[in-house]
Amino acid sequence: MTTARAAGQRYRGASLRARDIRMRFGPVEVLRGADLDAAAGEVVCVIGPSGSGKSTLLRCLNGMETRTSGTVLLDGRDTADLDVNVLRQRVGMVFQHFNLFPNKTALQNVALALTHVKKMPRERAAEIALRRLGDVGLADRAGHRPAQLSGGQQQRVAIARALAMEPEVMLFDEVTSALDPELVKGVLELMAELARGGMTMIVVTHEMGFARRVADTVVFMDAGVVVEAGPPEQIFEAPASPRLAKFLSQVL
Amino acid sequence: MNDLLHNFFDWELIRQVLPDLLTYGLANTLMLAVASALLGSVIGMVLAIMGLSRRRWARLPARVYTDLFRGLPAALTILMVGEGVFSAQVGWLASPYPVAVLALSLMSGAYIGEIFRSGIQSVDRGQGEACRALGLTHAQSLRLVVVPQGVRRVLPALVNQFIAIIKDSSLVYFLGLVTSQRELFRIGQDEAVASGNLSPLLATGLCYLILTVPLTHLVNHIDRRMREGSRPAPAADDRPVATATEGAPA
Numbered sequence: 001m002t003t004a005r006a007a008g009q010r011y012r013g014a015s016l017r018a019r020d021i022r023m024r025f026g027p028v029e030v031l032r033g034a035d036l037d038a039a040a041g042e043v044v045c046v047i048g049p050s051g052s053g054k055s056t057l058l059r060c061l062n063g064m065e066t067r068t069s070g071t072v073l074l075d076g077r078d079t080a081d082l083d084v085n086v087l088r089q090r091v092g093m094v095f096q097h098f099n100l101f102p103n104k105t106a107l108q109n110v111a112l113a114l115t116h117v118k119k120m121p122r123e124r125a126a127e128i129a130l131r132r133l134g135d136v137g138l139a140d141r142a143g144h145r146p147a148q149l150s151g152g153q154q155q156r157v158a159i160a161r162a163l164a165m166e167p168e169v170m171l172f173d174e175v176t177s178a179l180d181p182e183l184v185k186g187v188l189e190l191m192a193e194l195a196r197g198g199m200t201m202i203v204v205t206h207e208m209g210f211a212r213r214v215a216d217t218v219v220f221m222d223a224g225v226v227v228e229a230g231p232p233e234q235i236f237e238a239p240a241s242p243r244l245a246k247f248l249s250q251v252l
Numbered sequence: 253m254n255d256l257l258h259n260f261f262d263w264e265l266i267r268q269v270l271p272d273l274l275t276y277g278l279a280n281t282l283m284l285a286v287a288s289a290l291l292g293s294v295i296g297m298v299l300a301i302m303g304l305s306r307r308r309w310a311r312l313p314a315r316v317y318t319d320l321f322r323g324l325p326a327a328l329t330i331l332m333v334g335e336g337v338f339s340a341q342v343g344w345l346a347s348p349y350p351v352a353v354l355a356l357s358l359m360s361g362a363y364i365g366e367i368f369r370s371g372i373q374s375v376d377r378g379q380g381e382a383c384r385a386l387g388l389t390h391a392q393s394l395r396l397v398v399v400p401q402g403v404r405r406v407l408p409a410l411v412n413q414f415i416a417i418i419k420d421s422s423l424v425y426f427l428g429l430v431t432s433q434r435e436l437f438r439i440g441q442d443e444a445v446a447s448g449n450l451s452p453l454l455a456t457g458l459c460y461l462i463l464t465v466p467l468t469h470l471v472n473h474i475d476r477r478m479r480e481g482s483r484p485a486p487a488a489d490d491r492p493v494a495t496a497t498e499g500a501p502a
Contacts, residue, residue, distance in 0.1 A: 062385065064381065064384065064385065085387045085388070085389060086387070088384065088385055088386065088387040089386070089387035092385070092386075093385040095378060095381065095382065095385075097376075097378055099376070099378035099379060099381060099382035100382070101379065101382070101397055101401075102401070103400065103401060103404070112386070112388075112396065112397075113383075113386035113387060113388060116388060116392055116396060117386060117387040117388055117392075158382075161382075161386070162385075162386070165386060165387065
């Protein structure tokens with residue numbers, strides 16, 4: 001088995017800090033003051049039971065959800081001062097269900113934002129898109145439509161699409177949860193490759209093995225707050241809170 | 253019995269009316285329908301985008317417009333718009349065709365708007381989210397990704413609406429047309445009145461069917477193709493990807 005070609009690629013990861021993020025859906029307080037810290041080039045894995053607010057917290061970081069209060073600092077600067085579309089170019093996102101554009105080829109999927117957001121000429125966008133597809137090992141699938149690709153390949157195209165914007169931080173929202181088990185590994189290896197390349201990554205995941213192996217920091221969330229955060233050994237081997245110990249006993 | 257047959261199948265009358273029907277009648281009907289469908293689609297798209305807006309001041313007028321023009325009989329709309337605008341003699345609107353197109357468009361726009369809206373709404377939320385996450389604006393994500401997918405899904409309904417426009421275009425006879433302006437229905441109607449026989453209308457009906465029946469089959473064809481197309485196509489190339497960490501799709 002070979003690894004994806006992102007090997008050797010370097011990324012300019014920036015630090016991301018979230019302070020006291022609160023979010024309310026009507027009467028329900030989904031986030032009740034969550035903090036998150038990722039230094040430049042660090043991988044933070046967010047774990048926790050479903051409904052704990054992990055995905056919502058992630059989506060608050062690039063403005064996909066509008067937080068009720070709290071601060072998000074990107075590279076030390078308050079993102080509230082940034083245009084949200086600029087913020088989203090700098091903070092890329094990959095989704096559970098890939099969300100590729102079904103009527104476009106893999107290449108067009110990756111090139112779309114390059115031509116329309118970065119305003120690149122078509123040929124230059126296609127050239128970069130092809131290179132990013134090469135990074136995820138799918139250069140020879142450039143002309144395929146999503147329906148002609150396996151789930152794992154689709155998710156790798158989605159990662160290439162986000163990488164093409166040259167983000168400083170990448171958000172991963174349960175990106176392997178919708179994949180058949182045999183396709184999970186390829187996506188996780190690609191993510192590990194990005195991590196080695198210096199990308200700052202916030203990864204909401206149920207893949208405890210990945211969190212243990214790749215994360216610099218693991219964050220455990222429950223009921224809208226961060227209950228415990230620390231290096232993987234500490235979180236997995238020596239959970240301090242009963243809630244984390246109970247969660248780990250259920251998933252491991 | 254023979255009289256009854258004669259009432260519908262007077263071949264001599266049919267032969268007389270056919271040249272008019274097939275030359276300018278058919279052309280005029282098609283012109284009315286195509287122009288109204290185009291303008292109606294523009295109106296419909298504006299209504300759909302407004303109707304999907306998060307802002308109430310955008311949604312409300314779209315709602316009122318749609319309720320109004322969907323709720324009124326076509327004949328009444330054409331007469332009101334036609335007579336009203338026509339008799340005001342405003343510039344180029346002082347001829348019956350632009351007025352008729354305007355009336356038909358206003359009406360079909362309401363229906364087309366609802367068709368577009370349902371199509372756009374049926375597109376997975378994730379499509380818009382993926383666009384936004386890449387830094388595209390709301391307008392860009394609609395224009396480049398969401399609307400094209402939504403419109404594709406409602407093509408059958410749009411063709412049906414086009415058929416309805418073709419039929420409704422017969423109502424422009426209310427507006428008083430000079431000879432060469434007559435469309436299918438008016439030609440048949442005039443001849444039927446002049447001869448006291450329904451055969452010219454039968455010929456007219458056939459002309460409408462020549463237009464509408466192929467379109468109905470087109471709808472079925474698109475429908476079938478879309479249902480087949482929604483299944484994942486077999487990969488064009490089943491070679492395993494050399495650099496991938498997983499096999500090609502089974």
